[in-house]
Amino acid sequence: MDDDRASLNRLPRWGILALALVPATVVGLFYLWPLVTLLGTVLNGNSVADTLRAPGLGRVVWFTLWQAVVSTLATLLVGFVPAYVLARFLFAGRAAVVAAVTVPFMLPTVVVGAAFLALLPRSLHGTATAVIIAHVFFNIAVVVRLVGAMWTVIPRDLTAAARTLGASTTQVLRSVVMPLLRPAMFAAATVVFLFTFTSFGVVKLLGGPANPTLEVEIARRATQLGDVDGAAVLSVVQLIFLAAVLALAARWQRRGSITFFGDAAARRPRSTGERRLVAGTVTVTLLVMVIPMLALVRRSLTLGGRWSFDAWRHLGGSEVRPGISLGIDPLASIAVSLRYAVVATLIAVLAGGLASLFIAAARRRGQLLDVGVMLPLGTSAVTIGLGMLITFDTAPFDWRAQWWLVPVGHALVAIPFVVRILLPVLRAIPADQRAAAATLGASPGRTWLAIDVRSLGRPLAPAAGFAAAISLGEFGATTILTRTDRETIPIAVGRLLGRAGDLPRAQGFVLATVLMVLTGVIIAVADIVGRQGRDA
Amino acid sequence: MLEAREISVRFDDRVVLDRVSLSVTDGEVVALLGASGTGKSTLLRVIAGLLVPDGGSVWVDGVDVTRVPTHRRGIGMVFQDEQLFPHLSVARNVGFGLRMQGASRVVERQRVTDLLELVGLTPLADRPVARLSGGEAKRVALARSLAPRPRVLLLDEPLTGLDRDLHDLLTGEVARLLRATGTTALLVTHDPAEAAAIADRVTTLAAG
Numbered sequence: 146m147d148d149d150r151a152s153l154n155r156l157p158r159w160g161i162l163a164l165a166l167v168p169a170t171v172v173g174l175f176y177l178w179p180l181v182t183l184l185g186t187v188l189n190g191n192s193v194a195d196t197l198r199a200p201g202l203g204r205v206v207w208f209t210l211w212q213a214v215v216s217t218l219a220t221l222l223v224g225f226v227p228a229y230v231l232a233r234f235l236f237a238g239r240a241a242v243v244a245a246v247t248v249p250f251m252l253p254t255v256v257v258g259a260a261f262l263a264l265l266p267r268s269l270h271g272t273a274t275a276v277i278i279a280h281v282f283f284n285i286a287v288v289v290r291l292v293g294a295m296w297t298v299i300p301r302d303l304t305a306a307a308r309t310l311g312a313s314t315t316q317v318l319r320s321v322v323m324p325l326l327r328p329a330m331f332a333a334a335t336v337v338f339l340f341t342f343t344s345f346g347v348v349k350l351l352g353g354p355a356n357p358t359l360e361v362e363i364a365r366r367a368t369q370l371g372d373v374d375g376a377a378v379l380s381v382v383q384l385i386f387l388a389a390v391l392a393l394a395a396r397w398q399r400r401g402s403i404t405f406f407g408d409a410a411a412r413r414p415r416s417t418g419e420r421r422l423v424a425g426t427v428t429v430t431l432l433v434m435v436i437p438m439l440a441l442v443r444r445s446l447t448l449g450g451r452w453s454f455d456a457w458r459h460l461g462g463s464e465v466r467p468g469i470s471l472g473i474d475p476l477a478s479i480a481v482s483l484r485y486a487v488v489a490t491l492i493a494v495l496a497g498g499l500a501s502l503f504i505a506a507a508r509r510r511g512q513l514l515d516v517g518v519m520l521p522l523g524t525s526a527v528t529i530g531l532g533m534l535i536t537f538d539t540a541p542f543d544w545r546a547q548w549w550l551v552p553v554g555h556a557l558v559a560i561p562f563v564v565r566i567l568l569p570v571l572r573a574i575p576a577d578q579r580a581a582a583a584t585l586g587a588s589p590g591r592t593w594l595a596i597d598v599r600s601l602g603r604p605l606a607p608a609a610g611f612a613a614a615i616s617l618g619e620f621g622a623t624t625i626l627t628r629t630d631r632e633t634i635p636i637a638v639g640r641l642l643g644r645a646g647d648l649p650r651a652q653g654f655v656l657a658t659v660l661m662v663l664t665g666v667i668i669a670v671a672d673i674v675g676r677q678g679r680d681a
Numbered sequence: 682m683l684e685a686r687e688i689s690v691r692f693d694d695r696v697v698l699d700r701v702s703l704s705v706t707d708g709e710v711v712a713l714l715g716a717s718g719t720g721k722s723t724l725l726r727v728i729a730g731l732l733v734p735d736g737g738s739v740w741v742d743g744v745d746v747t748r749v750p751t752h753r754r755g756i757g758m759v760f761q762d763e764q765l766f767p768h769l770s771v772a773r774n775v776g777f778g779l780r781m782q783g784a785s786r787v788v789e790r791q792r793v794t795d796l797l798e799l800v801g802l803t804p805l806a807d808r809p810v811a812r813l814s815g816g817e818a819k820r821v822a823l824a825r826s827l828a829p830r831p832r833v834l835l836l837d838e839p840l841t842g843l844d845r846d847l848h849d850l851l852t853g854e855v856a857r858l859l860r861a862t863g864t865t866a867l868l869v870t871h872d873p874a875e876a877a878a879i880a881d882r883v884t885t886l887a888a889g
Contacts, residue, residue, distance in 0.1 A: 305731050306764035308751035310778035311829055316752070320777070324768045405767070416733075 253618025254346025271353025610671020
């Protein structure tokens with residue numbers, strides 16, 4: 146039914162191609178072209194040898210690698226028990242706990258960084274330990290979701306069968322459960338590794354100057370040292386490494402993937418032991434999720450070791466004392482961030498929506514754009530920003546001073562998520578629904594409007610909410626592209642927390658709290674609106 | 682010798698088994714007949730130790746095993762939907778119980794070879810279980826549960842859901858296998874013809 150014999154009722158080819166115009170332009174102009182320019186700069190320049198031979202680079206690469214490996218292993222270890230409990234047991238409030246575990250993953254990196262600055266003792270500030278703890282907190286959701294998704298479909302009778310064959314609890318775990326979970330654990334490990342390898346905000350706030358990842362070092366060279374060529378070289382090194390890891394992961398992943406059909410294996414806890422395990426795990430997990438966030442709020446209300454609303458009250462001005470300015474206006478940064486979020490969301494939803502419609506309508510020929518819009522996901526945010534910085538510096542493309550360049554960067558990061566939310570909805574439309582419309586006299590164009598375009602109404606709210614949350618929290622690309630007087634909230638948080646004074650630091654915590662609440666509200670509203678649409 | 686004495690099971694105030702007793706002597710094959718919803722499978726789960734009963738006890742060879750965990754009871758089970766381990770080959774599935782006992786590789790290989798021959802699947806030893814037909818999967822499940830020489834073998838509707846020809850073929854095969862291995866077995870089914878064909882003795886579990 147997917148072949149050309151069904152072509153009588155297709156949209157005209159020019160119509161389908163027109164859909165690709167906007168997304169292809171956005172991705173081509175602001176992502177692919179900068180990426181090519183970046184590669185060209187590296188290939189043509191003389192800085193490759195100099196950069197790679199620079200003292201200290203080995204240490205940066207080593208730290209990037211080992212903190213990512215340790216963070217990944219620690220996340221797997223910590224996420225294992227909650228993944229088990231949430232996948233295998235039904236209990237009141239289970240959905241809420243799953244949602245709570247997902248919250249840190251949705252939080253902007255600067256919020257997580259600030260929260261752990263507020264929570265951890267000063268002796269841990271600027272250490273690898275702090276970075277790893279925050280990474281675990283940030284990524285537990287990946288393990289709980291991916292490993293849990295597999296665990297919940299392993300039939301209970303399969304482990305029962307192992308028991309009737311004489312396997313003890315540990316033997317069941319070792320010989321049956323672990324081998325079946327391995328692909329999911331591997332997938333989770335790959336995702337966590339990629340996130341922590343390119344970690345920026347968390348490392349910048351918590352790692353201190355002694356512990357930079359490649360991502361932080363690239364940004365430092367580009368923005369503080371003015372060594373754009375060197376930054377470009379490191380970006381390409383990082384890109385090559387990421388591509389290699391992804392290629393390896395894809396090869397290993399293809400082997401031995403197993404699917405189960407049938408009911409989810411979750412049930413109510415039966416014995417006292419099971420009930421204790423569930424209650425204990427839920428309590429500890431919720432505490433681990435909530436305490437860093439509470440610590441952040443508490444710290445925003447502390448000044449000079451005492452409770453104080455001063456940091457909140459003085460949010461409006463950049464002056465600490467009359468005549469002494471910090472150069473950062475916290476309240477203004479909120480306005481900037483909100484404006485950028487609106488623009489980035491509009492671009493991301495428009496480009497992502499049209500891209501989804503094109504990919505769905507063009508079928509096999511849509512694959513190219515499908516891959517194209519996903520690429521920014523595999524590129525670190527700092528690299529995206531850096532590419533734009535070195536590409537748009539000559540007329541007629543001298544856009545570095547244009548304010549809209551930052552939200553465009555945000556949109557690039559958000560488009561893959563928008564497409565991954567919208568496209569499955571389009572693909573889930575039964576072909577016969579379009580056929581029914583056609584037999585009722587609808588032209589291909591009318592059919593498309595009435596069925597395809599209309600179906601995007603429901604998932605639009607979550608897609609837009611996701612895009613807005615990404616824009617509000619985006620730190621990497623923004624760090625490269627930002628201009629003074631137009632700081633976004635994350636940039637302002639980063640600067641304020643880097644200051645020595647008590648008030649600016651407290652203001653940094655206030656802003657991080659504002660960002661946390663803002664992100665939470667947007668995601669919650671998008672979620673609720675999305676749900677209501679589903680019921681209707 | 683298997684004995685279930687006055688087994689009672691309640692799920693949330695719903696009485697599934699009310700003081701049910703049953704015994705199977707050594708080498709005997711007993712069929713437990715009853716309509717669906719009469720708690721037949723529940724009784725098997727209690728005997729296997731997969732479910733702790735609210736009352737009553739399970740005895741094997743004169744020993745009370747009601748509190749003994751499943752893996753130390755020596756009671757095997759064939760599940761209705763086979764429950765083959767999807768990550769293991771046919772031979773590795775059949776050898777699973779032997780590995781759990783800590784059998785040597787030589788012993789495992791010999792026993793697996795014997796059993797695959799017995800069920801007629803020798804050429805499929807290295808095949809992934811995902812690529813078995815319905816009948817082949819049933820035979821592997823049978824061979825797997827017989828491999829560790831269980832003191833009692835429980836069969837939970839093992840032939841339900843097969844098409845007619847295959848069902849009739851396997852009915853004869855199960856009867857032959859249980860005799861050939863001298864296995865003490867308890868078969869749960871809702872099909873009187875199947876019960877008569879396989880078992881030495883048929884008992885019925887009434888509803889309620």
